[in-house]
Amino acid sequence: MDDDISAPAAQPGETAVPALRRRATLKTVAHAAGVSPALASFALNGKPGVSPEKREEILRAARELGYQPDTLARELRTGKTAVHGLIVRNIANPYFNDVLAGMQEAAFEHDITVLAMDSEYSEDRERRHIRHLAARRVNSLAIAPVGSAHVVQEWLTLRPGARTVLINSSTHLGPGIPRVSPDGGRAVTMAFEHLRALGHQRIGFLTAPEALRSDEDRLTRFVELCREARAEPVVISAELQGAAITTAIVSALRSRPAPTAIITNSDFAAHYVYMAAHELELRIGDDLSIVGHDDLPTSQLLNPSLTTIAVDRRRLGREAFRRLFGAADGDYHGGVSLVARDSTRPPRPQP
Amino acid sequence: MDDDISAPAAQPGETAVPALRRRATLKTVAHAAGVSPALASFALNGKPGVSPEKREEILRAARELGYQPDTLARELRTGKTAVHGLIVRNIANPYFNDVLAGMQEAAFEHDITVLAMDSEYSEDRERRHIRHLAARRVNSLAIAPVGSAHVVQEWLTLRPGARTVLINSSTHLGPGIPRVSPDGGRAVTMAFEHLRALGHQRIGFLTAPEALRSDEDRLTRFVELCREARAEPVVISAELQGAAITTAIVSALRSRPAPTAIITNSDFAAHYVYMAAHELELRIGDDLSIVGHDDLPTSQLLNPSLTTIAVDRRRLGREAFRRLFGAADGDYHGGVSLVARDSTRPPRPQP
DNA sequence: TAACTAAGTCCGTTCAGATTC
DNA sequence: GGAATCTGAACGGACTTAGTT
Structure with a gap:
């Protein structure tokens, strides 16, 4: 932060720059x-x-001088920035990558910048990011919040009236704050019914620990489905970061009776379930069925290929943008569909 | 852009907000x-x-009022922004995801924001992004440029003296512009020698078409290795986006004599080679060996698991940041190592 | 000298008012 | 006199220089 970019030190070995004339400003053009x-x-x-003549004259001058308005000055004066914020829980998950891509794609058309940050499942980081964005006067915010979105309250206080969208969160923060996410209830139902149809009785459900959980609706639905099916709900909670998932799954699979199938909330998480299975020398599909969620491009290439719930991620990003931009409102629950592959098979007959 | 965020319309059904007092400014605090x-x-x-007393008084007032300096105003006045730009060629590739994560991680410690954009292999978009960032007066820029970094020249003109780093590009733009990338020459050498040791004679090399190619050094090295080994270099060029890769690989595999192994420049691209192999009903490993590059987390889970070149991607992001920040200079070529898995096997004896 | 303040600066935007036909 | 053009000056919020007590 202590460098001075306005003093272009002549690189040794290069000829000194001939007193470069400064960037054209509005005054110059005028x-x-x-x-x-x-x-x-x-x-x-x-x-x-x-008048047409002056207008022409001014535009020409601007063109000749290569005038580019200074975004900072404009934004300071108008109080509106052309920047939308995006805070995700885990940028390592390619899921959010695509959401970001979809948002940027839509924003690009309107010359709006998307400023993306990663909270890494930490409310503390989330808070810092929010303050950061508020201090930047970011126009509006799309956030996949950690847990039940407590921290978002601070954003609402700091930038009252700014448009806000919750991504992949079932928390209801008020009528003015739409939520954009896949249809969680349907996703769980499809996964559950698929496994039941294959004959699974004991199904595990991977979710975040309560404080970090933002998809309560999925869990609720799962418990409901189990009750209807008179099956015991096996809830496995783990911080949804790499190794922690593997550890939790390994210990769940060691318990008796062990689940014969596991429903995860993302393909990303499912990858780590694969690793847990490898660790225990269980064959996926035959010994343990797994259902993912997202249908990442790699999922069909896995060994075995992953049964999952397909979601249009870029669409979610675009829908989030449309709400930030004011081109749409209300919740959006993206359609989901089950893609059955080789990671789900009938359970082995129990001895 | 025509929304007014400063007018917090009272939501129907909510009590009107009691004349919210505005954000504290420096003047308020004073x-x-x-x-x-x-x-x-x-x-x-x-x-x-x-004086110590006044200082105390001021700090207290700031605390009580929840004062947060306005970033825009500060940046406008000082001419220095606390924002670093990052432009990547393909944000869909999880590789860049990790580079971004590494950069943000390092930037976070210094309260610097990273503004990431995706050029999607288009020089046009790249140019627009660069202008955008320049208009924002972004402090410095890390860019994985398309092709041989022509467009970066415009950045250098627009923001002379601003620190600039090339990521994953072999183009040399001058002594003041460091490059950060994996060691491309070594990576190719390792992949090549691994395949030769297995007995492969005819090795294909996947690369971008010349205009979009930014890793000329890899290709050069490949051709050199082939010459030394008295093998014919089979260069397959394709736009490195999804389906285009598959198409190019399919047609290369249909030519006779067909290559028995393919070296790609990323695991991301390798995924599409898998798809091409599936399309032709070739068994990967037995019928066609594939070497990736990056060692993405999913690569070991693929069917069959992918032999690849491991790279510390977050480290690259951090090193890029350090150069933008002025904490380091000169090129950085990250170490690479071969991870042999099941996608590479000896070729079948030719009939 | 130490502590403090007034006023100018960064650069566009915008409103009230002035000029022209 | 009214509409169409055009200009001066204030403004956003923090930083900074020159100058005051």
């Missing part, structure tokens, strides 16, 4: 066109009250 | 502490020339 800065501003922003 | 804004600024920034 001067070149022989008008006041105010008029130049009107012309450049397509506002009325500028 | 007023509360009974001093001038100038002195408040000095105190808050730890500058000398403030």
Whole structure:
């Protein structure tokens, strides 16, 4: 932070730069066109009250000088930034990568920048990011919050009235705060019924520990399904980060009676269930069925290929953007569909 | 862009907000502490020339008012932003995800924001992003450029003196512009020698078409290795985006004599080679060996598991940051190592 | 000298007012 | 006199220089 970018030190071995003329400002352009800065501003922003000749003149001058308005100054003055924030729980999960891509794609068309940050499942980081974005006066925020979105309250206080969208969270923060996520209830139902149809009785459900859980609705639905099916719900909770998943799954699989199938909340998490199975020398499919969620591009290439719930992730990103932009409102629950592959098979007959 | 975030419309059904007091500014704090804004600024920034009592008073007032300096205003005034730009070629590739994560991790410690954008292998988008970042006065830029980094010249013109780092590019833009990437020459050598040791004679090399190619050094090295081994270099070029890869590989595998092994420049690309093999009903490993690059977390879970070159991606992100920050300089070529798995086996004896 | 303040600066935007036909 | 053009100056919020007590 202590470097001075405005002093371009001449690199040794290079010829000194010939007193580079500074970036053109509005004043420069106005001067070149022989008008006041105010008029130049009107012309450049397509506002009325500028004669065709002057307008032409101003635009030409701007072009010749390579004028680019200074975003900072504009944003400071207008109080509106063309930046939307995005905070995700885990950027290592390619899922959020695609959500980000979808958001950026939509934002790009409107010349809006997306500023993405990763909370890494920490409320503390989440809070810091939120303050950061607020201090930047970011226009609006899409966030996949940790747990039940406590920290988002701070955002609402810091930037009252700013548009806010919750991604992949079942917390309801109020009517003005839409949620964008796959249809969690349906996803769980499809996974559950698929496994039941294959003959599974004892199904494990992987979820985050309560404090970090943001998809309570999935769990609720799972418990409900188990009750209807008169099966015991096996809830496995683990911090959804790499090794922690593997550990929790290993210990669940060692318990007796062990689940014969596991429903995860992401393909990313399912990868670590694969590792747990390898560790215990269980064959996936034959000894243990696994259902993922997201249908990442790699999932069909896994060994064995992963049964999962397909979701249009980029679409979610776009829908989040549309709500931040004001082009849509209300919740959006993306359609889901089951993709049956080789990681789910009938359970072995119990001895 | 036509929404007004400063007008927090009362949500229907909610009680009207009691004339929310505005965000505290420096002036507010100064007023509360009974001093001038100038002195408040000095105190808050730890500058000398403030008596201990006043300093205390000012800090207290700031705390009580929840004062957060306005980043935009500060950046406008000082001409330095605490934002570093990152432009990648393909954010869908989890490789860049990790580079971004590494950069953000390092930046977070210094309260610097990373603004990430995706050029999607398009110079046009790259250019637009660069202009965008320049207009934002982004402090410095790390970029994985498309092709031979032509567009980066514009950045250098727009923000002369700003620190710049090339990621995963073999283009040399000058002594002041360090490059951060895995050691491409070694990576290719390891892959090549591994395949030769297994007995492969005809090795294909997947690369981007010339205009989009940014790792010329890898190709050069490959050709050199082939010459030394008196083997014919089979260069397969394809736009490195999903389906295009599959198509190019399918057609290369249909040519006669067909290569028995393929070296790719990323695990991401290797995934699509898997798909091409599936399409032709070739068994990977037995009928066709594949070497990836990056060692993504999923690579060991693929069917069959992918032989690849391991790289510390987060480290690359951190090293890029250190150079942008001024904490390091000169090129950085990350160490690489071969991880032999099941996608590489001896070729079948030719009939 | 130490502590403090007034006023200018960064650069666009915008409003009230002035000029022209 | 009214509409169409155009300009001066204030403004956003923090930093910084020159100058005051």
